[in-house]
Amino acid sequence: MGAIGPAVIAGALALAAQAQPVAPAVPAAPAPPPDPAVWWSNEIPRPSSEVDPLAGRRPGRKEQPVPIDNGVDPLLYRLWGLQPLQTQLVRGGELVLEAWARPARGVRQAVVRVTVRRDGRAFVQARAGLGCCTPEIGRRVDINAELPGDNIAALKALTGDPAWSQPRSVIVDYGGGAVEGVCVDGVSWDMTLLVPGQARHLRRACDDAEVGSVAGILSALVGSAAGRDPLFDAVLPRGGDFSRQAQAYADLKAQGGQLKAGTSSRPQPPAVPVADDEPEPPPAETPAAAPTSPAEPR
Known part of the structure; x- marks a missing residue:
């Protein structure tokens, strides 16, 4: 009888291994339910400055909320995962600037907010998503980032942009009279x-000349978020480039046209007295530790 070759032995071992019963997969044990005392604890970890730049602020004794009327x-x-602008407390040397993009076609929307703090830091928060068809914001994309320090001077300069003295909503008069426009395309x-x-x-409708009147503001604001997430960039593919709209506004003025207050334009919200600044502790960058479970009763 001849010797059994290595190939035959290997084949026999493989068949034997296949014949071995396979142990059934044991499902992982479900995670224990959270402790109700911890779940409903009043101790909430403080978010980072990128997520909430003005977190933890409390109004001073003479500080009044600023009326917000932006719809x-x-x-x-x-x-959208943002602190309401109605609750934001800004103090000397600070600002919050935001823009909502509302396309005439489709339900994709975006919002960009920039916050400049008096400690010399600035942050951008941007969101994009579907504002339709589900109770939540569908496919929401979040951007939370700190901006380079060399952006701050340009952002602060936007508070003096002449556009803020324009009517809240406008119509375009090309020289032969102004007619209320209807947006069928654009943003x-x-x-x-x-x-x-x-x-x-x-508020500026999708007319290029209207948008061009605020092109400098939008360019700096949207440009702060552009290039950080391709999903966000797909909603605003031109990023901070508003050169076409700026040229349309320049052409309008060169031809003797102008922007007039629209029939729906309203006065700006009233100002409130600015209280003296009160010292405040520097914001904590490390979230607070989660509360521990209470001791077991003896």
């Missing part, structure tokens, strides 16, 4: 500037 309800802000913009004691709101 965005506080609960809508929370759906409309709602912009809000919050500084100590006052807020300003502007």
